[in-house]
Amino acid sequence: MVSIPKDIMFYRFSLYGFLKNLRLFEPFLILFFLSSGLSYTEIGILYATAEISTNILEIPTGIFADIFGRKKSMLLGFSAYLLSFTIFYFTNIFYMFIVAMILFGLGDAFRSGTHKAMILEYLKIKGISDKKVEYYGATRSASQFGSAINSLIAGVVVFYTGDYHLIFLITLIPYILDFINLATYPPELDREYGKIKIAKQTKRTLKDFKGIFRNKDALKAILNSSIYDSSFKATKDYLQPILKSFALSIPLLILLTPDRRTAVIIGIIYFFLYLLSSYSSKKSYLFVKKFKSISSAINTTYLIGAILIIIAGLSYHALIFSAAIISFILVHILFNVRRPMNVSYVSDKISHRVMASGLSVESQFKMIFSATFAFLIGVLSDHFGVGSALFVIGLIVLLTYPAGRVGEK
Numbered sequence: 001m002v003s004i005p006k007d008i009m010f011y012r013f014s015l016y017g018f019l020k021n022l023r024l025f026e027p028f029l030i031l032f033f034l035s036s037g038l039s040y041t042e043i044g045i046l047y048a049t050a051e052i053s054t055n056i057l058e059i060p061t062g063i064f065a066d067i068f069g070r071k072k073s074m075l076l077g078f079s080a081y082l083l084s085f086t087i088f089y090f091t092n093i094f095y096m097f098i099v100a101m102i103l104f105g106l107g108d109a110f111r112s113g114t115h116k117a118m119i120l121e122y123l124k125i126k127g128i129s130d131k132k133v134e135y136y137g138a139t140r141s142a143s144q145f146g147s148a149i150n151s152l153i154a155g156v157v158v159f160y161t162g163d164y165h166l167i168f169l170i171t172l173i174p175y176i177l178d179f180i181n182l183a184t185y186p187p188e189l190d191r192e193y194g195k196i197k198i199a200k201q202t203k204r205t206l207k208d209f210k211g212i213f214r215n216k217d218a219l220k221a222i223l224n225s226s227i228y229d230s231s232f233k234a235t236k237d238y239l240q241p242i243l244k245s246f247a248l249s250i251p252l253l254i255l256l257t258p259d260r261r262t263a264v265i266i267g268i269i270y271f272f273l274y275l276l277s278s279y280s281s282k283k284s285y286l287f288v289k290k291f292k293s294i295s296s297a298i299n300t301t302y303l304i305g306a307i308l309i310i311i312a313g314l315s316y317h318a319l320i321f322s323a324a325i326i327s328f329i330l331v332h333i334l335f336n337v338r339r340p341m342n343v344s345y346v347s348d349k350i351s352h353r354v355m356a357s358g359l360s361v362e363s364q365f366k367m368i369f370s371a372t373f374a375f376l377i378g379v380l381s382d383h384f385g386v387g388s389a390l391f392v393i394g395l396i397v398l399l400t401y402p403a404g405r406v407g408e409k
Contacts, residue, residue, distance in 0.1 A: 010139070013119055015181055017143030022174035024154040024167035025088070026147070027270045030240045031262070032164040036092050040386075044378015046101050047234065048371040053105025054112065055367035061109040069190040070114050071182060077110025078179045082172060089168040113362070116343060118189045125188060133288065137340035144278030144336060148271050155267015159260050217407055218346075222362045224404035225342040228302050230369030231397045232335045234377055235309055238386055239328045242312075243269055246321040273329050277336040287337050294341055295406045301338050302401060305331060309394030317387025324387075345406070 025032060033043045065073035084103035087096055119136060123129045157167055247265040248258055256264070280287075291297040312327035346362055373393055380389035 009122055009186070010135075012181060012185070013115075013122075013139045014142035016115065016178060017139055018146035019174040019178035019181065021143045021146035022150045022153075022171065024150060024157060024171045025085075025164070026237075027151050027154050027266050028158060028164055028167065028240065030237045031244065033097075034241075035164060036094075036097075038094060038097075040378045040381035042094060042378070044375045044381075046097055047374035047378070049098050050101040050105040050108070051367045051371035051374060053102045054108040055364055055371065057106060057109035058112065058364040058367060062113060065110075065114045065117070070118050071185055071187075071190045073110045073114050074182045075179060077107040077114075078175060078182065080104070080107035080110065081175055082179075085168045085171050085175070089165050092165075118185070121189055132344040133294075133340045136343050137283070140336065140340060141278045144274050148274035148278060151267055151270030151274060155263050155270075158263040159267070162259055220404060220406050221342075221346050222365055224298060224302060224406050225346055225362055226365035227369055227397060227400055227404050228305055228338065229335070229342075230366050230373055231309060231393055232305070232331060233366075233370050234373035235312075235390055235393055236328070236332065236335075238377070238381075238390060239269075239325070240266065241386055242316055242321060242324050242328065245316075245319075246325060249321060269325065269329075273332055276329065277332050280333045280336045283337075288341055294345055298338065298341055298345060299401075299405055301334055301341075302404065303398070305334050305338075306394050306397040306401070308334070309397065310391055311394075313387045313390030313392075313394060315387070316390065317385060 030043060033046065038046075061073060061077075080103045084100045084107065087100040087103070091097070091100075116136070119139065120129070120132065123132060123135060128135070153170075154167055157170065158164065243266050244262045247253075247261045253261045253264060288294050288297045291300065308327045308331045312324045312331065315321070315323035315327060373396075377389045377393055380392055
């Protein structure tokens with residue numbers, strides 16, 4: 001068994017992920033939009049809006065983190081989240097949803113890559129950078145456990161109130177607590193360069209950024225990670241309408257209203273899904289050992305993930321809900337096995353001096369693909385059904401494998 005240091009910062013990093021994933025709206029977000037009268041195309045536009053907002057702001061916020069400090073970047077991001085959740089609670093209008101999604105995207109832009117950079121900086125200070133996969137996998141496990149608890153709480157709230165808006169209000173509580181947690185991180189993780197060095201640091205950051213595009217191995221690693229993660233991000237919430245169809249098709253809980261039956265099924269399924277995801281993230285390093293190299297593991301899981309999305313789409317189209325649900329659960333597990341591997345692999349290709357902006361480059365690619373996939377799946381779902389849309393996304397991921405295949409050396 002691999003030993004990693006579990007000091008106070010390990011538990012604070014884990015607490016950050018646990019609280020961050022207490023997003024009560026996530027297991028019901030698409031159902032919330034559908035109940036507000038939105039079409040799948042409009043839902044796709046909202047998802048794409050968040051991704052594009054993040055994409056536009058990704059590089060400047062990464063530079064901001066490296067220059068002014070990662071802690072300030074994280075706190076600004078969480079402030080944007082809090083405002084976004086507040087708007088969702090008070091409104092039911094599509095155009096206000098767009099504003100809330102832009103703020104959500106701003107929060108992601110400030111956060112994405114920055115907290116990973118703080119963890120990697122901490123490991124570098126402690127001299128244990130060789131344990132990146134194990135350490136990040138363990139802290140990510142806490143995040144997934146938070147998602148599991150989140151699913152139960154969300155299911156209970158929707159079951160007893162039937163109010164999707166209320167879950168946004170309750171989400172404010174863990175995010176305020178996480179804001180306090182981040183605000184009291186030790187200063188050595190902040191890496192604040194100060195205003196005097198802005199020009200010098202910006203020049204160095206942009207130099208490293210350009211270097212990524214001249215490095216074939218680094219670029220392929222980023223494409224592999226971003227294409228796969230984007231397909232997961234764009235499709236994962238479509239498990240919700242599948243679970244709703246499943247809940248209404250089984251004779252169990254027949255005395256409950258359709259909304260309550262859906263709340264029970266979603267709460268239970270998501271709870272166990274995230275428990276499995278938590279375990280798989282924590283044991284990611286064991287999965288890697290079954291392959292001859294980390295690159296081999298990354299390539300294999302890429303192909304399996306694409307095939308699972310295709311199977312989920314075909315199964316839902318054929319009304320075989322159980323097969324679609326199982327496929328989605330496996331997709332979630334595979335994503336959480338892959339993520340620690342990708343973080344470790346990509347971080348090895350990026351200068352530690354500008355890790356926040358370096359990882360933001362990966363995130364920027366991810367947002368471009370995510371926005372495209374999100375809009376495409378929305379349009380296809382309205383015209384051909386959710387099952388067909390999932391099939392097309394999975395097929396695209398499969399066909400783009402040659403572009404993202406990382407070297408086996």
